[in-house]
Amino acid sequence: MSKKIIIPGWSTGDSSWGVTKPYLDFFSTFGQVDIITPRKGIVEADLLVLPGGMDLNPNKYGEVPGFYTGNIDVYKNYFYEQNLQQYVEAGIPIFGICLGFQSICSYFGSKLTQHMYHPYSSSRSELVHKVFPVVGKEPTDGYLTKRGKNDEHFKVNSLHHQAVSQFDLSNDLKPLYIDEDGYYVEVVKHKTLPIAGVQFHPEELGYQEETFELIYSLLNLKSK
């Protein structure tokens, strides 16, 4: 039976409300996608997708907003403050993208870097930097980026100006992939719950093996 995937909608224009097409097209690969409207309780589903968007309220991690920090999406802020805990407690799998990834990180106690200085992708499908699988010891010893046999990595786009450093990451979360400098976390998975996220934008990129496997695992699907 088709998996039910839900995405909370938001203002996608002055008079429109919904979800941008790349998200709908991308997640249609994995099941039937529904857009949910703001409400007090939860909607049953096989996967909750937290999409990208405006900046996270810096009060969430206790900082004065910087001059490059952007404004706050009222719907995503509501979801973060009122609904996210309900979904976590209900055990519904969650997959976050960009702001969604940052929200998951912040929810479990990570701090965000409010503004990074690094080049954006010039187009959403441009693959501008490499991400490397993380290996090594527990955080007290520092993570290590494996660049072993074959320099294993994959390439991603980059459309964010906020980020999560591996040194600010919550202990509840396990970093799976990290950027070339071994500094910012690119893929994360909760150590015990069916919750994961990516800093980049897979919905713009089509098929990419590691990301698809991560989503298949959250959905209890076998990869195709």
Add this chain to the structure above:
Amino acid sequence: MSKKIIIPGWSTGDSSWGVTKPYLDFFSTFGQVDIITPRKGIVEADLLVLPGGMDLNPNKYGEVPGFYTGNIDVYKNYFYEQNLQQYVEAGIPIFGICLGFQSICSYFGSKLTQHMYHPYSSSRSELVHKVFPVVGKEPTDGYLTKRGKNDEHFKVNSLHHQAVSQFDLSNDLKPLYIDEDGYYVEVVKHKTLPIAGVQFHPEELGYQEETFELIYSLLNLKSK
């Protein structure tokens, strides 16, 4: 229990897909609104709302497109060709607005006027013309517009360039309100099925008694 109201989404911008806010805000008055994505079958609901939008394909009523006829919304055209009959047959109540009203009229065999010459509202909330309740005999004798005691009418906005003349209206449908000239139909109800529609845009106007009563009746709700 809250009524479940569904609205088929469509392109509301270059990269957005959803429903415009006035529809969501207006129908939230009557129940919990969900946006549905394109699919082959139907979604169970207490009310299906067919919103306004681009022009109806003139092939539906057998005419060469005129030079003022607009292009065709691919999602609404799909819904019209593939899903509408399924909802009608399932007995799910339907309420149409503007293009939705015209689609209902066309579905039951009415012909559209491809382009009217009349002034638009300068703003969406402007009440530019009066609509009058229809009384009188069956179509073979011609409808009459009642202008009896107190010149009973209400005022509506006007944001359409296609329309349904009372002389082109299907026999399955009963015209409830008609414009000042006694020519174009403004409110319609199916003679036996829980299906109705309005040519104007109530979602821009806030509370208006006759329209609210019509929606309450489709939802089997008592008016407040």
Add this chain to the structure above:
Amino acid sequence: MSKKIIIPGWSTGDSSWGVTKPYLDFFSTFGQVDIITPRKGIVEADLLVLPGGMDLNPNKYGEVPGFYTGNIDVYKNYFYEQNLQQYVEAGIPIFGICLGFQSICSYFGSKLTQHMYHPYSSSRSELVHKVFPVVGKEPTDGYLTKRGKNDEHFKVNSLHHQAVSQFDLSNDLKPLYIDEDGYYVEVVKHKTLPIAGVQFHPEELGYQEETFELIYSLLNLKSK
């Protein structure tokens, strides 16, 4: 000596940060205006001005955001959450305009109407509705709008879509002026503290006696 008036700045464009010119021009009438940047503590001043802006986070008054609720200014949200209490406790006089007025109302426990249906001013200097002085008994008995001798009132502009009903107003605040329908509060003053606010935009209107007197009183200045 010239009074020191401070206004917290915010994003007034993609790459600009400051305060719009009407505020600066208007408050220069009363003293030397300084723009303050985000920080953890307070800045000493004779008057803190809370200007208009984006919508207040509906979580502040416990509601699901409506479809017309706008996004949240990160700087004003920070100020509201982190600095406002410090200024109140320091006894620095505060004057709020529009969102600033709503923030004061919310801070002391009032609830906001998330979206009103009423016509905006077509220009910022248009005087579109009358406000009337409030008289009568304490809240438990209901306020009354005085329309006594001479139908005393003054006219204001109207550029807000959120508002505070007199029935949702905190007991700490005293409504001074109210709209024509006796419903929404237009001018408010704290019962014991040097804090006041107006729902309209005096900074667009030039001299208006009642507003000037209110600001003079906060500044301990004699009216000119």
Add this chain to the structure above:
Amino acid sequence: MSKKIIIPGWSTGDSSWGVTKPYLDFFSTFGQVDIITPRKGIVEADLLVLPGGMDLNPNKYGEVPGFYTGNIDVYKNYFYEQNLQQYVEAGIPIFGICLGFQSICSYFGSKLTQHMYHPYSSSRSELVHKVFPVVGKEPTDGYLTKRGKNDEHFKVNSLHHQAVSQFDLSNDLKPLYIDEDGYYVEVVKHKTLPIAGVQFHPEELGYQEETFELIYSLLNLKSK
């Protein structure tokens, strides 16, 4: 005597109707070009040109519209549904470009890919990919792309997001050229009728030998 070439016009702007200049300029090379307006019957001509444009209605090939599928041109849809068969039956030669090519393919029973992931040309005259002549067995055995002596190919622009795979192509049509991956058909010719089409945009490119020869052959002209 000059050949008579006709192109069905369409909305070329909010209030204009005609044909874009590159088509007129390009086909003026081959004869006197006339723009035809919507009508029930056909216009006699030596060549009917079906130009590019909006997306084909996915109902034509039996699919739910995807989230990247565009809206439908009312004039081209009318022509496709009402006139195309008449021209085919009258034996008037037909040349299709982009949407015109896809319409020919669909008319004879091919299915379209609703959205490809591939880079567009950054300008209309950019030659971004190679097309290769098709050789080999009948479809049941699979086509082959010849990359024989001299790696024979020519280069084309690419401004489409829908396409026809060689595996979805109707048996009535013969693929002449195919893309580098041997997947999407780039040039097609009907096996018995004077009908051909190209997926790319020759009207932007000036002289290109294979395309000119194809048009000369439809017009029974000797190449110059």
Add this chain to the structure above:
Amino acid sequence: MSKKIIIPGWSTGDSSWGVTKPYLDFFSTFGQVDIITPRKGIVEADLLVLPGGMDLNPNKYGEVPGFYTGNIDVYKNYFYEQNLQQYVEAGIPIFGICLGFQSICSYFGSKLTQHMYHPYSSSRSELVHKVFPVVGKEPTDGYLTKRGKNDEHFKVNSLHHQAVSQFDLSNDLKPLYIDEDGYYVEVVKHKTLPIAGVQFHPEELGYQEETFELIYSLLNLKSK
């Protein structure tokens, strides 16, 4: 049999060529409309329509261009210089609108006023001034505007800044209607040839009796 009506096309946008929709829609009332492309000879037809557009080259009537004189449409200038005489000599009926009217006037030797100071219509369908039938003596004695019984007139829109004064009108042409000041000619007819024109824009206005009669007479049609 349907009358054949031709309109010379022109640039209707940066990359489009054709005719604006109001002309096509309006003249479809009288027959089958064809758009003609630039060529050396003429196209047989029952009526040639000369539409509105950019300014007439002031060299045609021997004046230095004024600072408000606009640029020259290359296609309409070509038609004026190379084709108009051919159509006149072939006896094909001609109807001119705005620039088309001015071109007819200039072709027969009238001089244009390069720039009038008068208010434009704020919308194309606005009826902003009255035109009166012309009576009285031959030009040497001065025309008179009849304002006799019933103040006979009809109302028109006004979207031109160049005009033809009755004092600059060629003797070959008979003014039928004139503006309220008795100065600028609004409707003209050739004294012996099937050629007429109007300064206003009937294609924006729908049915108007005098204009329809004029076109019917050029087409040898009875009015409906």
Add this chain to the structure above:
Amino acid sequence: MSKKIIIPGWSTGDSSWGVTKPYLDFFSTFGQVDIITPRKGIVEADLLVLPGGMDLNPNKYGEVPGFYTGNIDVYKNYFYEQNLQQYVEAGIPIFGICLGFQSICSYFGSKLTQHMYHPYSSSRSELVHKVFPVVGKEPTDGYLTKRGKNDEHFKVNSLHHQAVSQFDLSNDLKPLYIDEDGYYVEVVKHKTLPIAGVQFHPEELGYQEETFELIYSLLNLKSK
């Protein structure tokens, strides 16, 4: 004494009239620049500059306008038709750029290519192609492009879509530089009169020796 240089102005915006800044800045290097307004006679000067602009009326060289031919500047057309001969006869030196160059060529009997297919400069200061000095016999024998010692050439920008082939050039004019293909003329000088022109845009390029020498010679100035 400073040389007096005149440039006929034209519409440089919807409501402005003058000359673009690069022309004024460039020719200020050679003397005091004056902008002249349209008039019947000439203005005394040491140099008349004919600047670039819209397309030349194709009637000047006897052709039907093509679909890429642009509209006609009313001021430059007036100057071409009414003033140019007066300046030539008065012996005032003339220097033409782009359209000015083409106007000089056309005035002396050359024909223009209405639309070339070649890449424009992406910026006005980009030097995209080489021009070569012309040597060899008189036109009856065909010109030759010298590519002798050192492959002598200089590089220019390219912002035109009309051009003059050496095979269409008037016998009164001597081609000095020609493009890389030996086809289009880039610099021309009258055989006996102080008249010259360039197809490229020196006013965007700063110092370039050959162009400066040409202008110095027209002004009877020694090069600096």
Add this chain to the structure above:
Amino acid sequence: MSKKIIIPGWSTGDSSWGVTKPYLDFFSTFGQVDIITPRKGIVEADLLVLPGGMDLNPNKYGEVPGFYTGNIDVYKNYFYEQNLQQYVEAGIPIFGICLGFQSICSYFGSKLTQHMYHPYSSSRSELVHKVFPVVGKEPTDGYLTKRGKNDEHFKVNSLHHQAVSQFDLSNDLKPLYIDEDGYYVEVVKHKTLPIAGVQFHPEELGYQEETFELIYSLLNLKSK
């Protein structure tokens, strides 16, 4: 002989330099208009026109710029600082419009109001307020606005936000017309020199008797 009228040009767009068309058209009524470029000395003429534009540098009248004060035109500032005195001393008649009027007032020692609160014209040709002839005693006694027999006045447009109060006007200048409130000066004339100016924009209005007489008198022309 035609009068020579000069107007100093300025940036009329991002890359253009000259004068807006209304000035050129308006002053062409009185003579041959020339645009002058920046230079150190003067150009001989029968009339120097100082046109409207950006704001006058408030340093000229010794004030801190207000928050509504606009930026400074580099060409008009140069002319004011370097050339205006030369023209005054040479006795060349001067006529100022809007900023030109203010510059004359400031040059002779008047102070400007940096920002007035009053409604602008919604279009440049709208006649929004009345101006009255000034009569009465010398400044020490206060000017009076005559509203005698027939309430003599004429109507003007209003497109300025800076102004000159009669109480700030230099003694060298005589106010001829004043606004309805008897406060701001609308027409001024130097007491001994051929210098005058108007605060409104006659170049947008066509014929207006008092303004034309003023210009005729500066030009020593008889009115027509």
Add this chain to the structure above:
Amino acid sequence: MSKKIIIPGWSTGDSSWGVTKPYLDFFSTFGQVDIITPRKGIVEADLLVLPGGMDLNPNKYGEVPGFYTGNIDVYKNYFYEQNLQQYVEAGIPIFGICLGFQSICSYFGSKLTQHMYHPYSSSRSELVHKVFPVVGKEPTDGYLTKRGKNDEHFKVNSLHHQAVSQFDLSNDLKPLYIDEDGYYVEVVKHKTLPIAGVQFHPEELGYQEETFELIYSLLNLKSK
């Protein structure tokens, strides 16, 4: 204790007044940044920052404005004319960027090049040219650019069209870095006062050692 850094604000949009975010973000690295509003006197601070902006009034260095010279910022012009000397005399350290650098140079008697011909950066963070430390003798002997061991230099962005040549630099100022051609000055320091400036835009570039050291030295801070 945190250093107090002040930046004079200016119009950063039609209705905004403040400072662009990159300046605020960059100088927040060195202390608490305050925006100052126009006033007659000075504000005490540890550093006055003069930011980039529109062009300097060419009257300051005695030249006629060129056709590429831009308009003048009214607030920066006021600051230059009225406040700069006060800050210099008060001994408050000053750091200038771009226009601020040019203002410092001009204030001490340097002349500006009004328009350079050189390529801009395509983005503000692009490092397009090298700057070299200046060594060698006093100005009378000519400066030299050291390109000694290791070709010492650093790279900067370039967003200016006015500049200061080393040959036009005031004797009060010492050039520290110069461009690749040894012509334009890039970094300057006053010989005796705590005043310095850079022609490029460090606020767009993040950390750059030499610039940071320069600012630390003005603030009497040790580098970190």
